[in-house]
Amino acid sequence: MAILETRNLKKYYGRVRALDDVSIDVDAGELLAVIGPSGSGKTTFLRSIAGFVKLDAGHVYIEGKDITELPPEKRDVSMFFQNYALWPHMTVFDNVAYGLKLRKMPKEEIEKRVHDVLKLLDIEELVDRKPSQLSGGQQQRVALARAIVVKPKVLLLDEPLSNLDAKIRLRIRFEIKALQQKLNLPTVYVTHDQEEALSIADKVAVMHEGKVLQLGTPEEVYKSPVNFFVADFIGTNCVLTLKVLDGRVKIGNKIFEVSSKETARMVVRSDEAEVLEARAEPGKDGLRIPGEIKGKLYMGSKYRYEIRIEESEDALFVNSGESFKIGEKITVFVPDGSYFVY
Amino acid sequence: MDEKEKSPVGFLLLIPALMVLLLLYMYPLIRAIALSFTDEMGNFTLANYNKSFDLYARDILYTLGITLVTVGVTFVISILIASYLRFKQWKFLDYMYRLPLFIPFLIVGHAMRIFLAQHGTMNSLLTRIFRIEELPGYSGLWVGLVATFVWVMVPFSTLIILGAFKALDDSYIEAAQNLGSSKWRIIKDILIPLARPSIMVAMVLTFVRTISSITIPLMVGPNNPNMITVDMMFRVNYFSDWRVANALGVISYLIVMVLAIYYLRFMVTERGGLKR
Structure with missing residues (x-):
């Protein structure tokens, strides 16, 4: 049985559906990433588990116990806040120890646990500082320490990396993943960064307008998106609008049957696409689209090309290590499984 | 830059506010303090304070x-x-x-x-x-x-x-x-x-x-x-005794001043402690 179960959660703000029949389970030690554009309901989902959002319908269970009606302070879930929410009048020690003091633990026990968790996160030396004397990365760690020191049943992370700069962010992804596995905590991780979600999660839920469009492993969501929205939202993509003739779409060497009447959309994973010379034969099966180089950017290790094709008004943007000239005729190759037509 | 700082315009703009402060606050305050330390002849005396404490010690504590x-x-x-x-x-x-x-x-x-x-x-x-x-x-x-x-x-x-x-x-x-x-x-x-x-x-x-x-x-x-304020009014209305009334006024000033000093010190440590 999953530790955290949510069943048919519904929350409406007037006409806006923040949660529309959401049911997701999280097992022990599992990291669920909830992604979606802003306004998709992902933060509402997180806050409803923490008890800060009163649901219109549905139930939240932790270890089989219905906690839907419990106030936030009685839920035993820890939330990490996007802005860290460290109390500025307390030292790092007091911030981290607060949850333990509320649990009326003996003083020695509190000191030991605070020091253990600060050591685990490698911030022992900050123990007497005030939050205003810490860098963003240090504050992030203190907030994380405060959330895990109470040994919650479920850990909720609201955009934990969004306030850090790009370089630290990549490193901390590994740390969060390692930490979460070490603690074996069921974790809900809300982010708008699909790459972050794919890299860190055991399970990904893609949300849009309050609905879970797809729930699956990162590989499933990336390789077999259920609809156009998921395909487009996950990965680095180009979208081509194509004309439909007699229920069919022709592009390059392929013909697809589609249900749409006038135009269809194709999502191309541009990271997987390659630029080949016009007459080159790739060794693999895939989609080959003839095109012409319209623009070229030098990116250091590679070039980024803007490519015009006959079948669509939209341009393809593909990276390649090889150098082509502007105006040159080429072929764009996309391996099977890296393009989707809707 | 230096020229600008020496320009008298800034000071002139300040004068109305300064005058209000001097005329309506500093002058009466100094006059009240002076009056509280003098007798009818204009000589220095502590009699007004002795009288204040003799008659109104209980009222001062009560007010506090x-x-x-x-x-x-x-x-x-x-x-x-x-x-x-x-x-x-x-x-x-x-x-x-x-x-x-x-x-x-x-x-x-x-x-x-x-x-x-x-x-x-x-x-x-x-x-x-x-x-x-x-x-x-x-x-x-x-x-x-x-x-x-x-x-x-x-x-x-x-x-x-x-x-x-x-x-x-x-x-x-x-x-x-x-x-x-x-x-x-x-x-x-x-x-x-x-x-x-x-x-x-x-x-x-x-x-x-x-x-x-x-x-x-x-x-x-x-x-x-x-309360002290009522005592002051009685001193003036019934005894025309401005001197003791002023002494009582100075005493309330001092009480408030203790608080003001405590408050200012708190503000200073607060500002100094937090890097803002």
Whole structure:
């Protein structure tokens, strides 16, 4: 049985559906990433588990116990806040120890646990500082320490990396993943960064307008998106609008049957696409689209090309290590499984 | 740049404000202090102070006591109302607590006198609703005086404190709640410490407004002991004794000054401690 179960959660703000029949389970030690554009309901989902959002319908269970009606302070879930929410009048020690003091633990026990968790996160030396004397990365760690020191049943992370700069962010992804596995905590991780979600999660839920469009492993969501929205939202993509003739779409060497009447959309994973010379034969099966180089950017290790094709008004943007000239005729190759037509 | 700094325009612009301060504040203050230390002949004397302490020592302590109790009760009620309105929306309370701001002291004093009297409104309500024995009249007693002061002081102090509470980010409160903190603990551990500068301002203002009030102690307070302000008025009205009245005035100044120094020192350490 999953530790955290949510069943048919519904929350409406007037006409806006923040949660529309959401049911997701999280097992022990599992990291669920909830992604979606802003306004998709992902933060509402997180806050409803923490008890800060009163649901219109549905139930939240932790270890089989219905906690839907419990106030936030009685839920035993820890939330990490996007802005860290460290109390500025307390030292790092007091911030981290607060949850333990509320649990009326003996003083020695509190000191030991605070020091253990600060050591685990490698911030022992900050123990007497005030939050205003810490860098963003240090504050992030203190907030994380405060959330895990109470040994919650479920850990909720609201955009934990969004306030850090790009370089630290990549490193901390590994740390969060390692930490979460070490603690074996069921974790809900809300982010708008699909790459972050794919890299860190055991399970990904893609949300849009309050609905879970797809729930699956990162590989499933990336390789077999259920609809156009998921395909487009996950990965680095180009979208081509194509004309439909007699229920069919022709592009390059392929013909697809589609249900749409006038135009269809194709999502191309541009990271997987390659630029080949016009007459080159790739060794693999895939989609080959003839095109012409319209623009070229030098990116250091590679070039980024803007490519015009006959079948669509939209341009393809593909990276390649090889150098082509502007105006040159080429072929764009996309391996099977890296393009989707809707 | 230097030329600009030497330009007299800036100083000229300051003059009206400076004049008001000098004429309406500094001059009377210095004159009051001077008068309190002189006898009828204009010689230096401490007699006015001796007389003040001989006659009014009890009243000075009484004034201090009433003021401190008023500040204490006002603090508790303001924190309760502000906390409630920080956690929950209640438009009715939000308007009601401000109402006394718009009622003049004189009317409050009169209303409270009737309300708190032996056969007044409060007692007649209590006896009718709860069928209990009539309580003694509180108008003319220190309890009635404090109650009236609190009624007058709470709106302003709540306004300041609630403003500070509302300025605090929700996440500070939610983070505490999330870790298991009850509403009471949040008030004590998060709201009050984070709003401390504003709460200090509210309490200092309450203190000063209470200690300097005359209408309310005159109308609601007991005849004996009296608040310093009432004693000053009597000295002037019945004895034409400006010197002792001024000595009493200087004494209230000193009481307020102790508070002012404490407050300023707090502000300095607060600013110095937090890197802003």
